[in-house]
Amino acid sequence: MKLPSKLPFGLRIASLKSGLFWRTFFLLGALTTTSMTAWVGMISVVQHEPQVQQISSQVISVVTITHAALTHSAPELRRELLFELVSNEGIRVFPLEDDDKVEPPADNALMPDIEKLVKAKLGADTRFSSKVNGVAGFWVSFNIDDDQYWLMLERERIRGLTGIQWLGWASVVSVVSLLGAAFISSLINLPLRRLTQATRDFAQGKRPAPLPEKGPLEILEANRSFNQMVDDLQQVESDRAVILAGISHDLRTPLARMQLEVEMANLSQEAREGMQSDIGQMDAIIGQFLDYAKPTEAASFINVDISELLTDTAHEAARLPDVRIGTDIAPGAHAMGNATDIKRVINNLIENARRYGKTPGADYTEIDIKCSVKGMHAAKRVTIEVQDHGSGVPPEHIEQLLKPFTRLDEARSQANGAGLGLAIVDRVITRHGAELHVRNREGGGLLIQIVMKGL
Structure with missing residues (x-):
């Protein structure tokens, strides 16, 4: 489960007051005032x-x-x-x-x-x-x-x-000194503000402009190291894209050949279905690895109609024979994001619920998809909920659900994936700057909630 990507207003004000600029300003101001008094x-x-x-x-x-x-x-x-x-x-x-x-x-x-x-x-x-x-x-x-x-x-x-007269001169000098303290504090914190903004942009998937490699030695070395880190990570991303393309081609080509050979081989129906199931499972595992490793670029974000996307996804899921879909989707929900990645996230949640959230005593899975919009303007939030009516998860194991390659003991007997479903969801949601909450649903089952910044 993720912490909020943005602090509440009160905490932002407290953080502002405790920032390095204000600490430097108050220390210089206190020093100047004390010196003037003395x-x-x-x-x-x-x-x-x-x-x-x-x-x-x-x-x-x-x-x-x-x-x-x-x-x-x-x-x-x-x-x-x-x-x-x-x-x-x-x-x-x-x-x-x-x-x-x-x-x-x-x-x-x-x-x-x-x-x-x-x-x-x-x-x-x-x-x-x-x-x-x-x-x-x-x-x-x-x-x-x-x-x-x-x-x-x-x-x-x-x-x-x-x-x-002494008080007048002291007041004038104090005001000038405080203005000087504010100017000095601003100069001291300017490189840190630049580094913070560049780090924030990089965390959101943007490539920040190179930081100026000038100034005091400490600032110069920090900016130079950050620029080098950005270049190295960009190279890693480029290499990873090449590797992913190679994996997709080099592994799935022999799987397709094996599938064809199984179809043409003189095998019993049971053996053929078993081998086809194993090949399908291998292909699904490769797909999960590729989805987990695939980056989500902020440059690809557009205005996504979340309401329409959820409605279409729910209609597609309702065609599955062992799924019963219930919807409560508010109209007009919009958010910035990658529509393909968001749809993949919803499909992963539905598939996770279908596999592990079967309704007790039934041969199907009940899944509820909800969407609501709250707040106005910059405070608008779009909340997406996917919940099943199964047996839920022990509270002490909920955090493990988001870890890669992790499956709970209850799921191992029926698992046919690599344990990356919710890890993919967590990774994509993080890249979108949204919040992911996982908890047990009242009345039984698992509830997964996504909170995005609305438009």
């Missing part, structure tokens, strides 16, 4: 102290200069001085009132150290705020005699208070 952390730690010193010095200098300018300027010139500070330096000075609505300073890693250094220079009573009376900025308090003032610097002048 890099940002290292830069933040290394630059923390210099940033604190730079910003603190800038704040102290601005406050000190403003304080000195206001202290030493003439009262009538202070308004002009304040206007110039606002216009040219972006510095504003406001009286500090008790009812000012003051919000705490920005919450970041630099602010505590900045406050510590600034207070050490300007005094412990220096206050900081991110917004006063609804106006956002970098606010610092200072004293002139007994009066308190707010000095507001534009926040753009105080760099490094937040990690937004």
Whole structure:
């Protein structure tokens, strides 16, 4: 019994996620993200102290200069001085009132150290705020005699208070790194995808285009070995075709001569019938060997009307005197395949049922042929069933039925073949990319089911 040739949708998605491309992509992405995180952390730690010193010095200098300018300027010139500070330096000075609505300073890693250094220079009573009376900025308090003032610097002048810029750059670099990881993963997996596709085509009976013998040494050797393997197997197929033609001619010619000599010999009727039976059995065995060894070429596949083929085959089988055929064939069942090979498969199944599936207590064999179509479009499946009403097969022996040259003990006394009937079926069905299931039928007998991709 065969496993499905295609995995269900859910398993295909799981397989996709566990593919080499995604593994490579996620590993490179994880490495890049980890490296970026470590890099940002290292830069933040290394630059923390210099940033604190730079910003603190800038704040102290601005406050000190403003304080000195206001202290030493003439009262009538202070308004002009304040206007110039606002216009040219972006510095504003406001009286500090008790009812000012003051919000705490920005919450970041630099602010505590900045406050510590600034207070050490300007005094412990220096206050900081991110917004006063609804106006956002970098606010610092200072004293002139007994009066308190707010000095507001534009926040753009105080760099490094937040990690937004670092986060932005890290995000950009991360996106670029992930795109690079996807590109690298694609390059790494391209030769494997080519090899996989070529292997799949070859398994379906197609001759794949030669793989490019270039690139890294490992890829070059793998592609070269695959190309050589394809050439060797094609040569084997060619030699086998010649051998099969020779066997068919060289063995069947003497059998035909023996048949003629038996007809002309002065023998008793019993002896003549026995020899004719032996010759017929030898010819049937040769035919089975040829059918088993004959390749099924995917290039010969056409749109086959399975419903019509099964109906014709059932009518032909119904002419046998010891067979009773029942049919339940859905119309409009189509599949890609070789019509001759598919018909040979159905005939082999009918013959197998006729020989080994006789209905208990009867001198004939009941065989049911069914065909159904399920699904839509790409998910359409054509199911063919051939079942008899015999005694069936012990469950532990079912798998042996598909092995070449194997017959069960119950069949040996009446066997006149080489044990290749179901092996031929299995081989042809595999070449068609279909599924073959063998099991005992409910109520007695053997049920053989073929599931093909429908059209």
